[in-house]
Amino acid sequence: MKCKCGNEGIYYQAYSNKYLCENCFKEEVERRVKKVVKPYMKRGVKINIGISGGKDSLVMAHILNKLSYPEVKLRCIFIHEGIEGFRDKALRVVKKFCEKEGLELKVIYLKEEFNYTLDEMITLLKEYKPCSICAVFRRYLLNKYSKDSDYLAIGHNLDDHAQTILMNYIEGNIKNIIYFGKDAEGFVKRIKPLKYVPEEEVKFYADLVKLEYQKEPCPYSSLSYRHKMKEIIKLLEKMKPGVRFSIVRGYEKLIKLINYEEKINRCKKCNYPCSGELCKVCQYLELIKERMKNEL
Amino acid sequence: MKCKCGNEGIYYQAYSNKYLCENCFKEEVERRVKKVVKPYMKRGVKINIGISGGKDSLVMAHILNKLSYPEVKLRCIFIHEGIEGFRDKALRVVKKFCEKEGLELKVIYLKEEFNYTLDEMITLLKEYKPCSICAVFRRYLLNKYSKDSDYLAIGHNLDDHAQTILMNYIEGNIKNIIYFGKDAEGFVKRIKPLKYVPEEEVKFYADLVKLEYQKEPCPYSSLSYRHKMKEIIKLLEKMKPGVRFSIVRGYEKLIKLINYEEKINRCKKCNYPCSGELCKVCQYLELIKERMKNEL
Numbered sequence: 001m002k003c004k005c006g007n008e009g010i011y012y013q014a015y016s017n018k019y020l021c022e023n024c025f026k027e028e029v030e031r032r033v034k035k036v037v038k039p040y041m042k043r044g045v046k047i048n049i050g051i052s053g054g055k056d057s058l059v060m061a062h063i064l065n066k067l068s069y070p071e072v073k074l075r076c077i078f079i080h081e082g083i084e085g086f087r088d089k090a091l092r093v094v095k096k097f098c099e100k101e102g103l104e105l106k107v108i109y110l111k112e113e114f115n116y117t118l119d120e121m122i123t124l125l126k127e128y129k130p131c132s133i134c135a136v137f138r139r140y141l142l143n144k145y146s147k148d149s150d151y152l153a154i155g156h157n158l159d160d161h162a163q164t165i166l167m168n169y170i171e172g173n174i175k176n177i178i179y180f181g182k183d184a185e186g187f188v189k190r191i192k193p194l195k196y197v198p199e200e201e202v203k204f205y206a207d208l209v210k211l212e213y214q215k216e217p218c219p220y221s222s223l224s225y226r227h228k229m230k231e232i233i234k235l236l237e238k239m240k241p242g243v244r245f246s247i248v249r250g251y252e253k254l255i256k257l258i259n260y261e262e263k264i265n266r267c268k269k270c271n272y273p274c275s276g277e278l279c280k281v282c283q284y285l286e287l288i289k290e291r292m293k294n295e296l
Numbered sequence: 297m298k299c300k301c302g303n304e305g306i307y308y309q310a311y312s313n314k315y316l317c318e319n320c321f322k323e324e325v326e327r328r329v330k331k332v333v334k335p336y337m338k339r340g341v342k343i344n345i346g347i348s349g350g351k352d353s354l355v356m357a358h359i360l361n362k363l364s365y366p367e368v369k370l371r372c373i374f375i376h377e378g379i380e381g382f383r384d385k386a387l388r389v390v391k392k393f394c395e396k397e398g399l400e401l402k403v404i405y406l407k408e409e410f411n412y413t414l415d416e417m418i419t420l421l422k423e424y425k426p427c428s429i430c431a432v433f434r435r436y437l438l439n440k441y442s443k444d445s446d447y448l449a450i451g452h453n454l455d456d457h458a459q460t461i462l463m464n465y466i467e468g469n470i471k472n473i474i475y476f477g478k479d480a481e482g483f484v485k486r487i488k489p490l491k492y493v494p495e496e497e498v499k500f501y502a503d504l505v506k507l508e509y510q511k512e513p514c515p516y517s518s519l520s521y522r523h524k525m526k527e528i529i530k531l532l533e534k535m536k537p538g539v540r541f542s543i544v545r546g547y548e549k550l551i552k553l554i555n556y557e558e559k560i561n562r563c564k565k566c567n568y569p570c571s572g573e574l575c576k577v578c579q580y581l582e583l584i585k586e587r588m589k590n591e592l
Binding site: 165166168169170171172173174177178225228232235236239240243245246247248249250251253254257258259260 | 461466467469473521531542543544549555556
């Protein structure tokens with residue numbers, strides 16, 4: 001099958017019913033990223049890139065690096081949450097990648113910041129899903145270390161985006177629905193360069209440009225509700241190619257029609273923006289402290 | 297397992313993790329219906345009931361009849377769309393039911409109104425799903441024959457409700473998202489008495505009070521996207537009992553925050569409220585006319 005340019009197609013895009021050649025495929029992925037990030041890519045701007053070693057964050061960092069003017073300052077931030085036998089490998093991958101791309105890398109260890117690795121936290125907080133704990137600490141640290149930056153770029157692809165939106169709809173979680181789509185006061189502004197790139201295209205791109213990314217999934221990921229939502233989105237996409245786009249685009253229109261303002265509090269202990277008295281990180285840390293006391 | 301009242305439980309409600317006895321089960325279903333319809337059940341009010349012969353519409357009509365003051369005027373409306381071998385059976389079921397309940401019944405034939413049965417329309421409009429054609433004509437006629445009534449009661453249960461909401465979210469159909477939750481100008485006001493009753497409870501109730509309803513599904517239903525969405529909702533409900541409620545309740549909260557007004561047009565041919573120049577019914581009828589001409 002031929003690509004629109006006449007070359008041999010090497011990739012079939014089900015939702016557009018088109019074949020793309022290597023060049024047109026890469027161009028299309030890069031164009032979608034550019035469309036999202038262009039308004040932010042100004043001279044003197046500092047962008048932090050959350051990097052994990054997986055295909056998404058490496059593709060994002062690679063394309064941002066390719067698209068950036070020299071006057072845009074990019075810096076990769078790697079959160080080492082301390083998942084035994086998984087995150088060390090990821091760090092090796094990321095170090096090699098950043099060296100090759102000439103990108104600055106900052107590594108932050110959960111253990112150094114909070115005295116516990118994620119593995120240790122999980123054994124103390126058994127009633128919580130690992131992903132809910134990890135996401136909270138990861139987000140906290142990414143924000144903390146982006147205070148001197150203008151933006152924080154996150155490697156969420158179209159599938160992640162559609163999953164989060166659908167999960168919030170299904171859970172009827174109005175505040176999450178609203179805040180996922182709006183910039184929350186007190187947080188560094190987030191950019192999601194891959195939000196219109198389907199997961200399978202991120203992967204295909206990574207392989208085309210020969211990025212060496214970590215292929216094994218996080219050992220905790222299969223336990224998550226998100227993982228199940230992922231399967232449902234795959235099912236929907238098979239039934240109706242293009243639903244991931246329609247979920248995201250519909251959501252983006254909807255969110256513009258919503259009239260809602262809520263005063264953001266500050267955590268009494270750490271001053272982090274939150275809705276209650278204590279932020280989630282301090283709530284978890286209090287619980288850990290309590291349980292450690294009981295263990296002694 | 298015991299019911300909260302001490303009697304033997306005969307029904308297990310997964311989302312509340314409770315067992316209910318026959319009486320408490322029936323009371324709970326009726327209480328949920330009452331909560332929805334109470335604001336409308338006033339002296340002198342006329343309510344049309346859309347009735348199909350399936351479990352949902354019979355349970356709805358039965359409970360409305362049970363809850364109504366004598367001063368509330370209930371009338372059942374049956375749309376005979378002309379599905380061979382299916383709808384005649386339904387009509388027999390409905391006639392018997394209305395006689396037993398002492399309810400007035402009005403039967404409307406698609407063939408008499410528009411010269412074609414649904415079966416005939418479907419063969420002429422092959423590019424459309426049967427359900428999309430049927431729903432448009434059914435809605436049109438229910439509205440037309442409810443002009444002299446205050447409300448139109450529709451037998452959508454919790455599952456139908458959650459399906460529609462989720463379908464609109466997934467398709468990103470903003471107008472449908474908004475209009476499903478708001479009363480549209482120019483249409484008779486709709487009430488959905490069963491909107492908080494899960495499908496399996498409607499069925500269980502129907503069997504408990506020995507309603508004779510049509511058990512065979514519409515021969516076209518398995519072709520619909522809605523049918524697939526039904527399976528997805530079942531999957532979600534298994535994963536997280538209660539998601540149907542959270543989808544509906546979240547939606548109800550969300551819709552209140554939305555600021556959107558659109559001027560409703562009137563169809564140039566029939567004056568039915570619509571968004572474009574011609575309403576959907578007139579669009580289908582024009583297409584049928586054209587194709588009949590080509591066939592001659």
